[in-house]
Amino acid sequence: VTPGAGATAAEERAGVDLPTPAIRGAGALTGLDAAPDGRAPAAAPGAAGLIPVATPSLAGDRFRRATRECLLAVAAARAAIADAALPGNALVGPRTGILYVTATGYAPANRSFLEDESSTTLHFPYTSPSAVPGEVTIELGVRGPCVNLVGGGPAALQALWWAARWLDEGGVDRVLVLAVEVLQELRDLLGRARRLYAGPLVEGAACLLLERGGAGLLRWGGVQTGPPTAARDVTATLERVLAGRPPGLAWSGAGGGGRARVEARVLARAGAAPDRVARHGEALALGPLLALAAARRRGAAGPWLLTATWRTEYGALLWGADPARGPAPWSRPAGGR
Amino acid sequence: VGERGVTARGPGAVEPVAITGAGVVTPIGQDLDGFWTGLVTGVSGIGEIERFPVGDLRVTRGGEIKKLARDLPPAARAGAGAPRRLPACLTSRLLIQAAREALQSAGWWGRLPAPERLGVAIGTALGGIDDAARALAGAGGLAVLAGSAYDGPARNLARWLGARGPVLTVTTACASGATSLGLAADLLRAGQADVMLAGGADVLCRFVQRGFSVLRSLTRDAVRPFDRRRSGLLLGEGAALVVLERAPAGGRVPLGHLLGHSSTADGAHITAPDPEGRGLELAIRAALAQAGVGPPEVDLVSAHGTGTPANDVVETDVLKRVLGPRAYAVPVNSIKAHLGHTMGAAATLEAIMCLLAARHGQVPPTLNHGEPDPRCDLDYVPGRARPHRSRVSLSTSLGFGGCNAALVLAGGADPAR
Numbered sequence: 001v002t003p004g005a006g007a008t009a010a011e012e013r014a015g016v017d018l019p020t021p022a023i024r025g026a027g028a029l030t031g032l033d034a035a036p037d038g039r040a041p042a043a044a045p046g047a048a049g050l051i052p053v054a055t056p057s058l059a060g061d062r063f064r065r066a067t068r069e070c071l072l073a074v075a076a077a078r079a080a081i082a083d084a085a086l087p088g089n090a091l092v093g094p095r096t097g098i099l100y101v102t103a104t105g106y107a108p109a110n111r112s113f114l115e116d117e118s119s120t121t122l123h124f125p126y127t128s129p130s131a132v133p134g135e136v137t138i139e140l141g142v143r144g145p146c147v148n149l150v151g152g153g154p155a156a157l158q159a160l161w162w163a164a165r166w167l168d169e170g171g172v173d174r175v176l177v178l179a180v181e182v183l184q185e186l187r188d189l190l191g192r193a194r195r196l197y198a199g200p201l202v203e204g205a206a207c208l209l210l211e212r213g214g215a216g217l218l219r220w221g222g223v224q225t226g227p228p229t230a231a232r233d234v235t236a237t238l239e240r241v242l243a244g245r246p247p248g249l250a251w252s253g254a255g256g257g258g259r260a261r262v263e264a265r266v267l268a269r270a271g272a273a274p275d276r277v278a279r280h281g282e283a284l285a286l287g288p289l290l291a292l293a294a295a296r297r298r299g300a301a302g303p304w305l306l307t308a309t310w311r312t313e314y315g316a317l318l319w320g321a322d323p324a325r326g327p328a329p330w331s332r333p334a335g336g337r
Numbered sequence: 338v339g340e341r342g343v344t345a346r347g348p349g350a351v352e353p354v355a356i357t358g359a360g361v362v363t364p365i366g367q368d369l370d371g372f373w374t375g376l377v378t379g380v381s382g383i384g385e386i387e388r389f390p391v392g393d394l395r396v397t398r399g400g401e402i403k404k405l406a407r408d409l410p411p412a413a414r415a416g417a418g419a420p421r422r423l424p425a426c427l428t429s430r431l432l433i434q435a436a437r438e439a440l441q442s443a444g445w446w447g448r449l450p451a452p453e454r455l456g457v458a459i460g461t462a463l464g465g466i467d468d469a470a471r472a473l474a475g476a477g478g479l480a481v482l483a484g485s486a487y488d489g490p491a492r493n494l495a496r497w498l499g500a501r502g503p504v505l506t507v508t509t510a511c512a513s514g515a516t517s518l519g520l521a522a523d524l525l526r527a528g529q530a531d532v533m534l535a536g537g538a539d540v541l542c543r544f545v546q547r548g549f550s551v552l553r554s555l556t557r558d559a560v561r562p563f564d565r566r567r568s569g570l571l572l573g574e575g576a577a578l579v580v581l582e583r584a585p586a587g588g589r590v591p592l593g594h595l596l597g598h599s600s601t602a603d604g605a606h607i608t609a610p611d612p613e614g615r616g617l618e619l620a621i622r623a624a625l626a627q628a629g630v631g632p633p634e635v636d637l638v639s640a641h642g643t644g645t646p647a648n649d650v651v652e653t654d655v656l657k658r659v660l661g662p663r664a665y666a667v668p669v670n671s672i673k674a675h676l677g678h679t680m681g682a683a684a685t686l687e688a689i690m691c692l693l694a695a696r697h698g699q700v701p702p703t704l705n706h707g708e709p710d711p712r713c714d715l716d717y718v719p720g721r722a723r724p725h726r727s728r729v730s731l732s733t734s735l736g737f738g739g740c741n742a743a744l745v746l747a748g749g750a751d752p753a754r
Contacts, residue, residue: 016527016528016529094601094615094619098602103486103488106464106487106508107486110466110469110544111469111473113544113548114469114470114473114544115473117547119551120551121551121552121553124547124548124549124551124552125552125607125608125737126607127544127548128462128508128510128736128737128738129487129508129738130508130509130510130736130737130738130739130740131607131737131738132738133602133738134602134607134737134738134739134740135607137602137603137604137738137739138604138605138606138607138739140604141604142602142604143601143602143603143604143615143616143619144601144602144619145599145600145601145602145623146509146600146601146602146739146740146741147507147509147516147520147600148507148508148509148738148740149505149506149507149508150464150486150487150488150506150507150508151488151505151506155505155506158503158505162520162523165523165527171623189472189473189482192479192482193479193482193483220527220529222502222503222529223502223503223504224453224501224502225495225500225501225502225503225504226452226501227418233501311483311492312492313504
């Protein structure tokens, strides 16, 4: 029996293609400037060092214990609500869901608790990654579906797919997709781990407030895990989501090395101009959210291609795909049982 | 019976996903047989912690795994790029040990699914925290540092398996081991993989023992879920994995099916459950709806049942609201007095317990439950295991950050009612 033979092509397409959500609001706090493509001079490929962001000051006694990552998260979520021109209590209740993604958002608190044995009850709860979306849900009264993923850009793409799925299923009216990365407290460790990422590193918080009603389909190419230079995976994933048509905008998070080169070749074959590939440095889980926020701000014609890499993973998603152009089928290797 | 060999259920129900195998590593048993025997005979894995210094901590006991398997292969499949040695990270080793048993029981060991169609979804509350402590102390190189991330254990497991499909690390705190199963089922239904290994793992370490100590959540007494004398939890460690598939091939009989899942936010408090249990109630109702199962059909509840004063009352109240009068007729157990609170592994272990209960026609007891609490007045299966034919089970979980999760499971080969 071929693996997965029980799933028909139509069922798989239904699972992979979903109605694209509408971006009702976007909030971002990063060291990147407000240039049209969100690119800062300091974020040129190959530049070294972190792009810093100031800690927001949030009023209220509740925040006296919260970590920097919590403050950034709440500020980004509030900014998304303000951008959507919604009242502050608009998300109260079970009809709003939240998906939180981070690669590093727990590490400073964990490190602090590990290294400082005088830490108290005020510190330990914040070592849990779930404290970050927890503070956001408390602040906004969100009581709907809640999922937290640890990973980089591919995990954020996966979260966008789940947000579209939740909205499509009808159980929620709005979804917050939130990412936070905090790096400054980890400079020395990151210096030891330079082989794991392509600099510069972008820290901050980004939040998209999504609703039903976007244009076209969200086409999810999935995440492939494998050797960083697996050209076959990159090519297959991109060809599957592009289905032979160039994207209106391509945001690459492919990082350095082989994957970026393969990606550029596939995009060129599809007719995408290389200068439409913007690079922001390594924004980890923030990357895809910043890309969508920037594309929306620019009013760029769709569909928007988002790609991301984190360690051995590569993922691609097409936001606002033409429903008339179906995706190429998922690869099904021969063999198995 | 539909084309997948499963009977259609209620309107709005999603496709059940088969659980074709399971594997566990726990303080009371390092395989399914040992785990089940320990549960039904009332074995407690709680004892003095020996692996790390605890002399200065308020509570020095926990559910520690004293001895690990030494016969694990460095990789589950041969080939270029296969790892040549096991990861040093203890959480990863527990996962690998559980994965071997899960694959064996599912019939996949020795002939693994194609790498691109095999995925991993791991829930954890601590990730590779033991590696983090070593990395901060300057020990180890890049591998130790990389493994110290929360997603380190899931990556290590995927590498050991040679899996190249989706690799997820889920961290809804102590509900992670339920959320990971629900997300893995979603990926299967969407065709993103054919086989998912899903579950959770965490290890006892000074970091978490000290953390819960300073929070004053740990008891110096026994863990007594739902008992009037309950005064807190004790921590444990372990790993639990299930093999999830849409369409088991070759006539294999699954252990059971995952019918429904939901994970929700409380939006109330970072560490304490919402006193009204609104998020938990929503999670249970949503999971039942996804399963196409009504409250009258639930015949076993595996509660989070930590033994803290707040948790057990909230869970009891929510179960009464959701199940109505039937709440008093359904056995509700907690296995945390056997194991301690195994954090990321807890919800998956409890889901596996539900399936084993259906298979064996028995419900494990809630240990140390002797004095009823007027506010916790359900049937908590005190004393000893009880013969009970269960088919549809509900498993509930709660975690830091106001995370809740609920799973609806059916034991046996047929998910139909």
